[in-house]
Structure formats: C-alpha cells, structure tokens
Amino acid sequence: MAKFLANLLKPYIPLFILAFLGSLLESGALAGLAYIIKNVVDDVFVAKDFKSLIFILIVLVIIAVSKQIGFFLKNYIYPLIIYKVLKNLREKIFDKLLNAQPSFLLKLDYGDIISRATNDIERFGQILSMFGTNIVTEVFVITGIVFILIYRDWKLFLIFLFAIPLLALALNYFGEKRKKYSQKLQESMADYTQILNQVITGFELIKLFNKGIFQKIFSKINNQLYKRQKKNTFYETVYLGSVELIAYTATAGIIFYGGYRIIKGELTAGDFFSFLGGVLILVNSLQTLQRGAVQLKALSPVIDRIQLLLNLPEEKEEGIEFKGLKDKIEYKDVSLKIGENQILKDINLTIKKGEKVGIVGLTGSGKSTLVKLIPALIKDFDGKLFIDSYDVRQYNVSSLRKYIGMISQDVFIFNDTLKNNLLIAKPNATDEELIEALKKAKADFVFKLEKGLDTVLGERGSRLSGGERQRISIARLFLKNPDIIIIDEGTSALDVETEEYVMEEIRKEFSDRTIIMITHRLKILDIAEKVVVMENGRIIEEGTKEQLIKEKGVFYKFCSLSS
Numbered sequence: 001m002a003k004f005l006a007n008l009l010k011p012y013i014p015l016f017i018l019a020f021l022g023s024l025l026e027s028g029a030l031a032g033l034a035y036i037i038k039n040v041v042d043d044v045f046v047a048k049d050f051k052s053l054i055f056i057l058i059v060l061v062i063i064a065v066s067k068q069i070g071f072f073l074k075n076y077i078y079p080l081i082i083y084k085v086l087k088n089l090r091e092k093i094f095d096k097l098l099n100a101q102p103s104f105l106l107k108l109d110y111g112d113i114i115s116r117a118t119n120d121i122e123r124f125g126q127i128l129s130m131f132g133t134n135i136v137t138e139v140f141v142i143t144g145i146v147f148i149l150i151y152r153d154w155k156l157f158l159i160f161l162f163a164i165p166l167l168a169l170a171l172n173y174f175g176e177k178r179k180k181y182s183q184k185l186q187e188s189m190a191d192y193t194q195i196l197n198q199v200i201t202g203f204e205l206i207k208l209f210n211k212g213i214f215q216k217i218f219s220k221i222n223n224q225l226y227k228r229q230k231k232n233t234f235y236e237t238v239y240l241g242s243v244e245l246i247a248y249t250a251t252a253g254i255i256f257y258g259g260y261r262i263i264k265g266e267l268t269a270g271d272f273f274s275f276l277g278g279v280l281i282l283v284n285s286l287q288t289l290q291r292g293a294v295q296l297k298a299l300s301p302v303i304d305r306i307q308l309l310l311n312l313p314e315e316k317e318e319g320i321e322f323k324g325l326k327d328k329i330e331y332k333d334v335s336l337k338i339g340e341n342q343i344l345k346d347i348n349l350t351i352k353k354g355e356k357v358g359i360v361g362l363t364g365s366g367k368s369t370l371v372k373l374i375p376a377l378i379k380d381f382d383g384k385l386f387i388d389s390y391d392v393r394q395y396n397v398s399s400l401r402k403y404i405g406m407i408s409q410d411v412f413i414f415n416d417t418l419k420n421n422l423l424i425a426k427p428n429a430t431d432e433e434l435i436e437a438l439k440k441a442k443a444d445f446v447f448k449l450e451k452g453l454d455t456v457l458g459e460r461g462s463r464l465s466g467g468e469r470q471r472i473s474i475a476r477l478f479l480k481n482p483d484i485i486i487i488d489e490g491t492s493a494l495d496v497e498t499e500e501y502v503m504e505e506i507r508k509e510f511s512d513r514t515i516i517m518i519t520h521r522l523k524i525l526d527i528a529e530k531v532v533v534m535e536n537g538r539i540i541e542e543g544t545k546e547q548l549i550k551e552k553g554v555f556y557k558f559c560s561l562s563s
C-alpha cells in the first residue's frame, strides 16, 4: 500500500510542499490566535492600553491574512494533486481493460469492475484529499495548540487531559457505529441505482410482465434505504452530541479551577481566556482528526479493490510476428474445459489457406468457442492449434488479429459517430472507402440518415435494429480486408434476400481468403468446400456437402428438416 501510494504521489512533491506550507500557515495562524487572546484581555481590557490595541489589531490582520492564504493553498492544492493522480489512474485502468486477457476478464463480474473503476476511484480520491486537507493540518494545529496550552498553564492542561480518554472513547464507539451504518447506506444506494438501471433498460419488456413484483422489490429496497438513512443520521447526531457534552464538562472544570486560581492571583484573566480559546480550537481539531481517522481505515480496502484492476493480467506485446496465413490452420487434439463443462473435446481439423469451411451444429455444441481460439481470445485449451508452423499462442496477438476478421450475432456498436464506428476497422480509410464498404454490406439505411457518416449511433432516433447492426459489422469486414474470415452467424439477422446478396459480395471480394462460416442456413453452405458438424463439443461429421448428404447422418437430417 505504501509503495503504491508513493509511486502515485512521487511526481507531485513540489506541489505537496506548497500545500504543506498552507497547512503550516493555517495551523500557525490558529495557534497565534489562541496566543494573542492573552494580550487582548490583559493589555487592552485590564490595563486599558491604547497602543497595545493598535498593535494587536495589526497582529490580528496578519493572522487573518495568513490563515486565508494557508486555507487557499491547502484546500486547493491537495485536491489538485489528487485530481492529477486520479486522471492517471483512470487512464491506467482503461488501458488495462483494453489490454486485459479476454479469458480472464470474462470471468469477472462486470458490475464489480465498473464499481471499482468508478466508486472506488472516487472514494480513494476523497480519502486522500481528506488526508491532506484535514489530517495533516489538524495534526499541526493540535501540536501548536498543545504547546500554547502547556505554556499558558500546565496545571489547567492536566484537567483537560482527563477529558481526553473519555473523548476518545465516545469518538471511537459512535464513530464505529456511524461507519457501519454509512457503509450499509452505501449498499442501499447501490441497490437503488441497480434496480433503476434495470427497469429503465428493460422497460419495454417489463411492461409485458407483472409489474407488481418489481414494485415489491423496489419498495423493499426503498424502505431499507430510508431506515439506513435514519439510523445513520441518528448516530451522527448522538456522536456529535456526546462529543459536545464531554467538551462542555471539561470546559466547566477548566472554568472552575481556572476561576479559583485567578481569585488566588496565580493566573491572569488573559492567561485564562487564551487557554479557553485554545481548548475550543483543540476540541474542534480533535473531532476533525477522529472523523478523518475513521475514513482513513477505508483506504487500504479501497486500494486493494483498485489494485485488482491494475493487476489484471495483460496480453503482452511479444511473440512471433504474424504476417498472414501461408499454409493452413490446424487443430490438433484440442480440448477445453471451463469449470466442470467439457466445451470442446478432441478436436482435429485442418483448414487450408483459401478454403471455405462451414460449421453446423445445435446451439451450445461449441461452434463459437471453436472459432474463438483462432484469434487467441481463449488460450487455456489443451492440445495445439497451429497457424502455419506455430501454435496460435506463440504469436504476437496484435499482429495475428490484424489478419482476422470476425462477424457474429452480437455486434459491438459504441456511442459515437457512424464514421468512428467504421474507422475502428481501418483507421485511415477515406469517406469514399467507408461508403463503398457500406454499399457492399447493403447498409442502405445509413444513406437516409440526415447527418450521414456523422450520425451518432445509439442516440435517440438512431438506435439500430439487429439487422442494421449486423450490416455495420459486415461493412467493417470489408474495410478490414482480413486474411482469415470468421462468420459466426454473422448474417443471421438479415432477411434471406439481403443475406444472399451480402454473402455473394463476401464470396466475390474474398475469393482467395480462408473463410469459416457458422450458420443454420443451408443456402450459405453452398459456398463451403467442406462442412463440419459439431455435437457436444466434438466434431462428428466432416466432408463436402454432397458426401455428408450421401452418408445420411446428422447433416442429412439437418438438411431434410431445413428444406
């Protein structure tokens, strides 16, 4: 933890020194105020000396100005440093997410990742900011004031010391309670956001079901939120009240003993009021410090949560540079188990360069998983997957993926312009190239968009249908112009006529490329020189369409059902 913080904060040492000076200035001013009260009382009120009044006025002005300068420095610069740190952290985490190993990331809970990258980062910043503005400053204030109290009258200070253990006890007990309920309150807030989110994103579908269930769930969450808010405020009030009670009692003791010693002539009125002023500042500082200490306890768990993101295993930029498929893709005894599930079993399959292979099989038979091994999206399988003479895991992944294009049922569209959504496939493409690709993908609908390529996708009014999304993904395929093409039901949302048109475009454009097609539509398989049939993670039939029909096996049944 210390190392983590040191690394993050090291670049800002000069700024720290400045903020630190602010803390010193502010605490010095407060201590000075407690000190000067003696002169106000003794020299002005008691001795009635006009010169002293002027002098004190000048000193007070200096104190006030220093305090404000200090206040500005610390309250602006500590957060400023933290914002810089957070900016770096957010960038690091985003990079980590982009470069993370897919198989590792897929195992994590998405909500949890988002929460770590938002709430925890936010909390981390708050705690660090608070540490600078409150804890550092208050430690200075307390040190300064304690010196002045002892200097003014150490016997009175002893009385005050008696109150400290009581104060600490109250602060601790109620502090813990408060912490517990404020944490529970956070959880309730999260529940509340979550259900709102679910209802808003799924609201069309929810309307078709029983709303009563949602109302019940919501009212439970809302009730709990209310109760926790109530308890949280209750303990906060009791906490503050108890601290004040103890402070008043201590003050009463000080007034009594102090008054007694003034009467006996052992103490001047100025000493007494200076002492009292110091005590008031001290109690306030102790409270702030204690609140800070409670928050500080959360720092270590928060850092742990952030570090999980920073330590996500990354895909490294190492390995053999892939320069395009020269010979073949070859699965050799490939098996994959995820948990207890045998997803792939003893797969042996050779796909020659330029070959067009169709894959068919029931839902869940492992087709998508099989093809995901080629761009190394899954690496922890047994056996070997050769791409030319090396196993897929020996290549530099970025170089490999440059040559692979994949379209599937799910299309990734991000909230930005159509143009940027296409440029991810070919960053330097001209507008003409983009339009040509869209035409080949039969994405005619985009030409009707008022803002054309600059239309922001995903906004109201430019939400796309499943078929429209798939056409954009197909346009990306034309732009990327890959060596190896994987179509995982990538045209399934198109109508039959459009699908045939698009497949014909793909066939013409990529006649010399290696194409692997997963599909339910027989017509598409006409392009395939070889068909592979999968069942329960195994390849059960392999051959040309005609051969397989003649064998009258599973594929034959599939054909007779489809026609």
Ligand SMILES: Nc1ncnc2c1ncn2[C@@H]1O[C@H](COP(=O)(O)OP(=O)(O)O)[C@@H](O)[C@H]1O
Binding pocket: 106, 338, 341, 343, 361, 362, 363, 364, 365, 366, 367, 368, 369, 370
């Ligand atoms: N990340 C994963 N974790 C656990 N099980 C998975 C994962 N991905 C796929 N599966 C399981 O693997 C099996 C094959 O899935 P998939 O390859 O998508 O089949 P298909 O594409 O043939 O429908 C399914 O039973 C599915 O539930």
Ligand SMILES: [Mg+2]
Binding pocket: 367, 368, 369, 488
């Ligand atoms: Mg699939």
